[in-house]
Amino acid sequence: VGAWGEARLIESLRRCLGSASLPSPRGIGDDCAVLTGPAPTLVTVDPLVFGRHFDATLSPSDAGAKLLKRNLSDIAAMGGRPSSAVVALVLSPDVRVSWLERFYRGLGAAARRYHVKIVGGDIAQASLAGPNARIAGFFSASLTLLGTAPSGCVVTRDGARIGDRLYVTGELGRSFQTGHHFRFEPRLREGEWLARRPEVRALMDVSDGIGKDVRALVPPRALPALWEERLPRRAPATTIQALSDGEDYELLFAVSAAAETDRFEKAFRAAFPRVRLSQIGEMVAKGKMPKGALPEQALQGYEHFR
């Protein structure tokens, strides 16, 4: 899979599932899937792999908290409220029990803080192909998080239209260098608030870098026009870092051009006085990219398997 991009791979796997896959948001393609039923249920899954999403510089309890918070960010990105989670561990036998217990204490503390119940899980031993395939130093945890939509409706990625203003919360870039990648607060309250605002048409979280993630909000025959100087950077992040580093866990959303953006911004700031809010650009028709906006080629982010 190393030679394929992530988007192509996911699209191919979706096709392989045939009618066992539903169109987004009831299936693959958004921050969470929305299960219809008596009340809409949100479901999302995100893994944490040692050596990839964290390393030995991170305490096990911070790693455990990060596993949950990554998933909380996906629930926030639909305007949801988290409820229950299950955890699947795959690890090599040399992983120390004391390390694993500290990981679970961190997970448990974060779960209590965000009112999530860890209701089940499974532990399996890691293994490699081949006759002498002993494996050591392997740890991966996948957490599946369920949630509800307190406002009764969810905000998906696909509601943006040409002319919509693009906003982002917080700051971007240098997440790993600064520790933001595990210290961040998932934007649950902000997501729930945004989901109740009729002028918010599309919402997602920024996890692979805004340069890549913004493409998921772009409607047909449109392009995102982003202003470099308006990108909120985690100092001293460069433009490239702000666009591409990933693990920002901020909310990116589109606000209707018909809305009074001044009023919207004032309301947001009144609700969240300590959260930076930046209007970073807008959706424009293809071929109408304004002069000075970041060129399409600059919109890159973290590519898995590259």
Place this chain on the structure above:
Amino acid sequence: VGAWGEARLIESLRRCLGSASLPSPRGIGDDCAVLTGPAPTLVTVDPLVFGRHFDATLSPSDAGAKLLKRNLSDIAAMGGRPSSAVVALVLSPDVRVSWLERFYRGLGAAARRYHVKIVGGDIAQASLAGPNARIAGFFSASLTLLGTAPSGCVVTRDGARIGDRLYVTGELGRSFQTGHHFRFEPRLREGEWLARRPEVRALMDVSDGIGKDVRALVPPRALPALWEERLPRRAPATTIQALSDGEDYELLFAVSAAAETDRFEKAFRAAFPRVRLSQIGEMVAKGKMPKGALPEQALQGYEHFR
């Protein structure tokens, strides 16, 4: 973790979660967790690791189907009906796209057959600790399966009492040698039927060998008295194999001693004429083990991380 038994490890991790963990069946400890809400929701997670749960002798599409069926067996073990699933993949970049596509085709075909929608997932790259930690030939998939309880109630593991008769469906042992480990039919219809019978007091699926799994049904101050000659074996399985091989994916359940077992057995056989049903023993008070029953030490199964 290699030196600890699975039960001790899980109990320790449960404690680490503190009040983020609920008592079973609302939390860790049964085949599925039961989420309370407008309707009870079942949730379970089970992984499939290359080199552990399957190897290169299994076709990728059979492996994909097995990933789902393992989880279906857990839903069956609560008397539930499956609905939606998410899949978390962790793999090394050398895994071939064509292999992964066939895995997903098998998963998709099984999902359609059992009316499950695959609604989301995530793919992460496998990684090891250390500077030269390149990893190859690694594939693990964890599937989280959601379900409902069509009878309105679920059958947990903890309802058995002293005197209850113990039953098992199908045959036991030699699952890997015979291909049963991927060809099995999850006992969904049987589980749903059993959940509606008032005389069925406890229900679980047999995945680590009945010798180990039966312990989960034993109430305080009781022991399971199993008759060796009544164990339904997948010929030519030995007693040890029938007790300990694991991956049987059959249903084990306790029927009230007050019930007319003849009538119960007749009703089961009328509903499932092609499914073998065996009364293999009963729950007895500690110290009252009947002569000729399998001794407690014989009740062993597959121990993870041993």
